Amino acid sequence: MRIRHIATRFALLVAIAAVVPLLVYGFVSILSLRRGTHDSIVTGNQNVATRAAEEIRRYVTTNAQLLKALAADLQETGLQQWQQERILRNYVLTFREFREITLFDEGGRAIASSRVGAPKLQIPKNPSLTVDGVAMSPIRVDDDLLPTAEFGFHLTQLAKPAGWLTGEFSLEEMWRMVDRIRIGDHGFALLVAPSGELIAHGDPDKKAQVALSRSMADHPLVEAARASGTEAPVSSEYTEEGAQKLGVATRVAPFGWTVIVEQPTSEAYANPAQLQRQLIVAISVALLGMISVGYLFGRQFISPILTLQRATHKGAAGELDARVDIRTGDEFSHLGDAFNTMADRLVELQENVRRQERQAMFGRIAAGLVHDLSHPIQNLGNSSRLMARDDLDVESRQSLRATIERELDILKRFMDDLRNVVKPRPVERFPLEVNASLAETVEAMRIEGERAGVTVEARYAPEPLVIDGDRFALGRVYRNLMTNAIQATQPGGRVMVTTAREGDQVAIGVADTGSGIPPDRIRAIFDD
Numbered sequence: 001m002r003i004r005h006i007a008t009r010f011a012l013l014v015a016i017a018a019v020v021p022l023l024v025y026g027f028v029s030i031l032s033l034r035r036g037t038h039d040s041i042v043t044g045n046q047n048v049a050t051r052a053a054e055e056i057r058r059y060v061t062t063n064a065q066l067l068k069a070l071a072a073d074l075q076e077t078g079l080q081q082w083q084q085e086r087i088l089r090n091y092v093l094t095f096r097e098f099r100e101i102t103l104f105d106e107g108g109r110a111i112a113s114s115r116v117g118a119p120k121l122q123i124p125k126n127p128s129l130t131v132d133g134v135a136m137s138p139i140r141v142d143d144d145l146l147p148t149a150e151f152g153f154h155l156t157q158l159a160k161p162a163g164w165l166t167g168e169f170s171l172e173e174m175w176r177m178v179d180r181i182r183i184g185d186h187g188f189a190l191l192v193a194p195s196g197e198l199i200a201h202g203d204p205d206k207k208a209q210v211a212l213s214r215s216m217a218d219h220p221l222v223e224a225a226r227a228s229g230t231e232a233p234v235s236s237e238y239t240e241e242g243a244q245k246l247g248v249a250t251r252v253a254p255f256g257w258t259v260i261v262e263q264p265t266s267e268a269y270a271n272p273a274q275l276q277r278q279l280i281v282a283i284s285v286a287l288l289g290m291i292s293v294g295y296l297f298g299r300q301f302i303s304p305i306l307t308l309q310r311a312t313h314k315g316a317a318g319e320l321d322a323r324v325d326i327r328t329g330d331e332f333s334h335l336g337d338a339f340n341t342m343a344d345r346l347v348e349l350q351e352n353v354r355r356q357e358r359q360a361m362f363g364r365i366a367a368g369l370v371h372d373l374s375h376p377i378q379n380l381g382n383s384s385r386l387m388a389r390d391d392l393d394v395e396s397r398q399s400l401r402a403t404i405e406r407e408l409d410i411l412k413r414f415m416d417d418l419r420n421v422v423k424p425r426p427v428e429r430f431p432l433e434v435n436a437s438l439a440e441t442v443e444a445m446r447i448e449g450e451r452a453g454v455t456v457e458a459r460y461a462p463e464p465l466v467i468d469g470d471r472f473a474l475g476r477v478y479r480n481l482m483t484n485a486i487q488a489t490q491p492g493g494r495v496m497v498t499t500a501r502e503g504d505q506v507a508i509g510v511a512d513t514g515s516g517i518p519p520d521r522i523r524a525i526f527d528d
Helices: 004-074 081-094 172-180 220-228 270-316 331-387 394-419 434-452 471-487 519-524
Strands: 098-105 110-113 129-131 134-136 147-155 163-170 187-192 198-201 234-240 243-252 257-264 430-433 455-459 466-469 494-502 505-512
Touching: 004 081, 004 098, 004 129, 004 134, 004 147, 004 163, 004 172, 004 187, 004 234, 004 243, 004 257, 004 270, 081 098, 081 110, 147 172, 172 187, 172 198, 220 234, 220 243, 220 257, 270 331, 331 394, 331 434, 394 471, 430 434, 430 471, 434 455, 434 471, 434 494, 434 505, 466 471, 471 494, 471 505
Parallel strands: 455 494
Antiparallel strands: 098 110, 098 163, 129 134, 134 147, 147 163, 187 198, 187 257, 234 243, 243 257, 430 466, 494 505
């Protein structure tokens, strides 16, 4: 299974080698794009805010200068009251921003007014600021919900007595100027007074906040603009009403107002975000393409290895006729030829091993036959020779006849086993008494022990030992064990046969005083 993963790993290596530089370049490009876009958007919005502040300053200053110019006209002596009122009314008709202009003496008494009836204006007291020598009151919202301010110019050159020229100035056009400032679809401008009150807002949905004089003192850009202490624009990203915004602010000199231009970051960064998504898609497609190409190339590259793997598994399963056909013309082709040569050689070696195993098997069979048949044949020979003697009594002849019949039965059973060696007969189990069956073999083996100079002794359990077993098969085991013990014991030695009950089992032991079994033969003694 691991070899199959080589194609995947190879594809990943190819993809890493080819795409990692692209990923790094894309990551750096995205960062540079975001930084450059942020700087570009901030710079553009700062320019918009600066131009708006300049237009508002010029708009207010121009109208203040108009009032100042009117004061210069009124400074000429010899004008009657009706003449002064006509000049004031002509100004109001000409300059629509002025709703009312009234001339007061130093004591605050109205001398002339553009308004028919009692004037509504008064001499400005404690004005908040001065514009080119003209005092200006804080901006307020009038009964028509429009921004309004009062201008006042002190007439020091009026003949007798000195006084004030005041005018009610409508800032509705300033609202329109703020409304015209748009950044994208959802970017608006707003104007904040020095006290933090909202003067104008370009968002139609937030016009009501102006009428409510909403305080913007806690706005992050208002605080930043105040903290800077200069007219230089400031910028920041902040969250307002659950939306992330990018805003810039600049102060309007000399009024102390703050112009803020803000835009949702989702809109401000829409183009770079789209470019970023396109770049990510392109990198993903390139990555998938390289992985696919690498995987296919890897599969083709390791196909000879997989072929060799399959052939090797077949060989391990015993299918030595498995061969490979690799014609890549490279080292894999040479490796395939070497595998085929190895397989051919293995076939030859297998035939040689089989031939040698058959020879060894036949040798072991012959040795086993000699081992198993030598004792019965020898007993038959000995008994036959003794039967031919004339001095034997009847009892001895009957004993020899019983021995000959027993050995003939053993040979017959042995021949039957040889005929059924391919399909052995099942072991026939019958109740038998171990001491009695073992005693017959011990008595038969004592003669062979005497010829070898070895004493064969037996020590049986005092109680009967009855088991279920095959008498003939057990007899072969007894004879083989005793024969091996006699052959391994030097003359003068002893072979001891014992029986005993061990719990619910019967133990039969054959021990000798011989040299013992070599350690390297212990594991193979039961092979034959």
